[in-house]
Amino acid sequence: MGDTHNNGFHSGSRLERLLRAGHFAVTAELGPPQNADGETIRKKAQLLRGNADAVNITDNQTAIVRMSSIGAGTIVVQEGLEPIIQMTCRDRNRLAMQSDLLGAYALGMRNVLCLTGDHQSFGNHPTAKNVHDLDSLQLVQMVAGMRDQRQFQCGDEIKGVEPRFFVGAAANPFGDPFEWRPLRLAKKVKAGASFIQTQLIYNVPRFAEFMEKVRELGVHKQVYILAGIGPLKSPGMAKYMRDEVPGLDLPTEFVDRMTLAAEGIDKEDKKARAAAWRQEGIKIAVELIQQVRQIEGVAGVHVMAIEWEEAVRPIVEGAGLLPRPEPAPLPSESAAPGAT
Amino acid sequence: MSEGALQIVAFCCHYCAYAAADLAGVLRLHYPAEAKIVEIPCTGRLDMLEVLHAFEGGADGVMVAGCLEGDCHFRTGNLNARRRVERTQAVLASIGLEAGRIQMFNMSSAMGKRFAEAAQSMTEEIRALGPSPLRSAVDGRAEILSEQGVAENAQGPAT
Amino acid sequence: MIVAEQKPLEEIEGLIAEARKVLVVGCGTCVTVCFAGGEKESGILASCLRMASKIDGAAKDVTHITIQRQCEWEYIDAIAEQIGEAQVVLSLGCGVGVQALAERYPQAWVVPGLNTAFMGLPTEQGVWEERCAACGSCILGLTGGICPIARCAKQLLNGPCGGSQDGECEIGRGTPCAWQLIYDRLKAQDRLHLLLEIQPAKNWSSSRDGGPRKITREDLRLAAETSE
Numbered sequence: 001m002g003d004t005h006n007n008g009f010h011s012g013s014r015l016e017r018l019l020r021a022g023h024f025a026v027t028a029e030l031g032p033p034q035n036a037d038g039e040t041i042r043k044k045a046q047l048l049r050g051n052a053d054a055v056n057i058t059d060n061q062t063a064i065v066r067m068s069s070i071g072a073g074t075i076v077v078q079e080g081l082e083p084i085i086q087m088t089c090r091d092r093n094r095l096a097m098q099s100d101l102l103g104a105y106a107l108g109m110r111n112v113l114c115l116t117g118d119h120q121s122f123g124n125h126p127t128a129k130n131v132h133d134l135d136s137l138q139l140v141q142m143v144a145g146m147r148d149q150r151q152f153q154c155g156d157e158i159k160g161v162e163p164r165f166f167v168g169a170a171a172n173p174f175g176d177p178f179e180w181r182p183l184r185l186a187k188k189v190k191a192g193a194s195f196i197q198t199q200l201i202y203n204v205p206r207f208a209e210f211m212e213k214v215r216e217l218g219v220h221k222q223v224y225i226l227a228g229i230g231p232l233k234s235p236g237m238a239k240y241m242r243d244e245v246p247g248l249d250l251p252t253e254f255v256d257r258m259t260l261a262a263e264g265i266d267k268e269d270k271k272a273r274a275a276a277w278r279q280e281g282i283k284i285a286v287e288l289i290q291q292v293r294q295i296e297g298v299a300g301v302h303v304m305a306i307e308w309e310e311a312v313r314p315i316v317e318g319a320g321l322l323p324r325p326e327p328a329p330l331p332s333e334s335a336a337p338g339a340t
Numbered sequence: 341m342s343e344g345a346l347q348i349v350a351f352c353c354h355y356c357a358y359a360a361a362d363l364a365g366v367l368r369l370h371y372p373a374e375a376k377i378v379e380i381p382c383t384g385r386l387d388m389l390e391v392l393h394a395f396e397g398g399a400d401g402v403m404v405a406g407c408l409e410g411d412c413h414f415r416t417g418n419l420n421a422r423r424r425v426e427r428t429q430a431v432l433a434s435i436g437l438e439a440g441r442i443q444m445f446n447m448s449s450a451m452g453k454r455f456a457e458a459a460q461s462m463t464e465e466i467r468a469l470g471p472s473p474l475r476s477a478v479d480g481r482a483e484i485l486s487e488q489g490v491a492e493n494a495q496g497p498a499t
Numbered sequence: 500m501i502v503a504e505q506k507p508l509e510e511i512e513g514l515i516a517e518a519r520k521v522l523v524v525g526c527g528t529c530v531t532v533c534f535a536g537g538e539k540e541s542g543i544l545a546s547c548l549r550m551a552s553k554i555d556g557a558a559k560d561v562t563h564i565t566i567q568r569q570c571e572w573e574y575i576d577a578i579a580e581q582i583g584e585a586q587v588v589l590s591l592g593c594g595v596g597v598q599a600l601a602e603r604y605p606q607a608w609v610v611p612g613l614n615t616a617f618m619g620l621p622t623e624q625g626v627w628e629e630r631c632a633a634c635g636s637c638i639l640g641l642t643g644g645i646c647p648i649a650r651c652a653k654q655l656l657n658g659p660c661g662g663s664q665d666g667e668c669e670i671g672r673g674t675p676c677a678w679q680l681i682y683d684r685l686k687a688q689d690r691l692h693l694l695l696e697i698q699p700a701k702n703w704s705s706s707r708d709g710g711p712r713k714i715t716r717e718d719l720r721l722a723a724e725t726s727e
Contacts, residue, residue: 090653094700116660119652119670130653137657138700153700172661177682180659183695187657191697199661246664389539392546431543434508435551473554 009330010147010194011166013110014082015054017327019195019224024293025300026321027084027197027226028052028312030076032067041072045079047309051316053324054082054111056197056302060091063123070104077108084168085109088117093133094142094153101143105163113168113197114139136169137191143167144192169193171225173210174203174249182213185223195224197302200241203249204291211295220297227292230304231311232281234274235259254284282311286318293319346374346466349394350403350459353383355413356449357405361459363452371459374466375403382406383444384417388428391442395432395474401466402442405458409446418446438469500620501529501593502627503536503613505544512551514610515587518559521548522585523612524578524600525565526592533627535613536591538565544591544612569596575603582607618649635705635712641693643684648701650677656698 009016019025028048033040048055059069073083116136120128142153143165150162169188201207214220232238235258242250261280262273292298305311316322352358358379383406394402404425406418422444429439445458515521523545531537545563552559564581566574569592582604590597594615601609617629632649648654652670658678662669666679685691
């Protein structure tokens with residue numbers, strides 16, 4: 001892996017250390033529940049521990065209210081797994097964002113992914129006010145500024161412990177305008193992003209095109225790009241993603257593969273059909289990981305097994321990425337600050 | 341209220357419908373006396389406000405008669421009129437008058453018989469609907485609306 | 500211009516329910532041009548309310564009058580007599596007009612007949628679209644004349660987001676992606692470099708977020724009023 005920042009670790013997080021050491025990183029997603037039950041987080045953490053280097057905790061994904069990313073992140077830290085908290089611009093203004101980040105750092109979180117956020121009309125509270133005080137680039141700038149300049153967004157100095165996060169952003173190689181996306185990625189890096197997680201990739205050739213442009217700009221050497229890979233659960237899910245999700249490019253061949261997977265199984269045997277579909281979904285995910293690994297500039301994968309955390313292990317294992325490496329301890333580490 | 345007292349205002353365009361009505365007269369074709377003809381240069385000239393005033397003034401029905409579609413003397417006047425008639429039907433429904441109290445007919449100036457038929461059919465429809473509810477305030481609007489199954493939130497009556 | 504549309508008839512009837520004598524006040528400027536509250540619309544609404552109330556068994560006396568603009572005192576002052584005679588004043592002006600009437604005639608009960616929607620323009624006859632959000636610090640010089648505050652669903656300054664597809668915003672409804680429009684415009688004018696700059700966080704205090712706004716031009720104030 002190429003050089004990034006020469007002035008030491010930003011946050012000392014496990015994810016950062018593994019990426020800096022040149023390992024092909026694996027992150028996964030942990031979806032918080034639509035209720036106040038912490039047990040769900042503990043169960044999911046158990047499924048993911050040892051199978052990923054760090055786990056994203058979504059922030060009111062698709063504008064549906066769920067347990068907060070930071071709240072769930074606290075439990076994840078307790079369970080010995082490293083969280084990547086997600087923060088969207090849709091629900092919070094800059095005061096709430098900075099306040100939440102101070103708390104998150106104090107509670108042991110070290111990675112943050114800065115997102116715009118899906119429009120609230122998609123979710124279960126379409127009548128809410130939509131905030132968007134900042135956009136995702138300004139959020140990246142702000143979080144990096146709190147760390148590097150030890151300043152709040154208004155310019156005031158942070159007296160005392162400043163939050164030192166490993167800052168990430170999202171990239172959609174398939175959004176429009178297509179030719180602009182690598183430049184927008186460069187903009188996020190310029191703003192201070194250290195790692196990128198992409199939208200789900202199914203169209204590998206098109207992603208390769210995107211990465212070529214990224215390499216031309218030299219951006220792959222300035223930021224760690226993790227390719228988003230997610231297992232399909234059914235032909236229905238594949239069709240939905242192909243037709244209804246803006247910014248997602250799912251070639252029809254995957255719809256066909258999923259449909260074929262249940263061929264020969266009795267239509268009434270729902271259990272067997274579901275099992276066959278899931279098996280194929282995992283198989284496809286493993287293939288996709290193997291393919292994107294070949295692309296220069298891809299530093300890891302981000303496995304998005306939506307509400308199917310059980311699939312992460314077989315996928316990561318099938319792709320030959322287990323066991324996950326242990327990062328070398330930090331030079332000053334005796335009792336490590338924050339995440340293990 | 342006797343049937344003979346029904347009032348239907350027939351807005352007829354000068355170039356086609358009024359000429360057709362004239363021709364019906366010349367040919368001694370019978371059409372109901374309830375239809376009171378008002379000549380206008382083109383049905384496109386007709387505004388919703390004038391139609392509403394006709395109903396306020398006691399009309400039980402309004403007939404709008406214009407040229408055949410595609411043959412309007414002013415090109416698209418009758419097409420605009422049709423859209424306004426449809427809009428007016430929705431407005432009538434929202435205030436408690438039956439949508440069928442206004443209707444549009446198309447004919448050429450040579451179609452005297454057609455005019456007579458149109459006037460006849462309009463009169464029969466209005467007879468079936470009965471005198472306008474505005475003539476007496478006895479029938480509550482809610483009753484009429486529920487009969488028609490009109491939606492609760494009809495749009496306000498802008499043109 | 501300000502674009503508005505009439506409230507559903509049933510809602511309007513609810514607002515005037517208590518009154519037997521109603522004055523409908525139309526406005527001759529913005530709401531005339533968007534066919535919501537001009538002379539014609541006021542006349543039609545007044546006629547409808549008369550007929551509907553008569554059919555309901557309790558006929559109301561509904562008259563209408565239209566003034567050039569409901570947002571200027573001089574025009575509002577001219578109808579004091581008519582206002583005084585009404586039990587409820589149904590304003591078909593935009594939200595500004597309704598409030599101006601209410602402020603000038605505090606004893607009158609003024610209700611709105613329109614939902615004021617946005618500042619925009621007719622892109623074609625019969626279709627109006629939002630263009631300006633009155634943020635108070637205009638950046639149209641950076642975006643080729645296309646406003647991301649009014650036209651981007653997320654008010655991004657460094658857009659587009661990942662949901663932009665085929666030039667359409669992720670919210671659908673035929674909404675164009677404002678940042679695709681900006682990109683295309685700047686590309687056609689060979690000014691894409693403007694998009695490489697990171698636009699900093701917006702100062703929203705000049706927008707409605709900073710509180711209700713006021714502009715004073717001392718050079719235009721009349722002597723009598725400045726001596727307060």
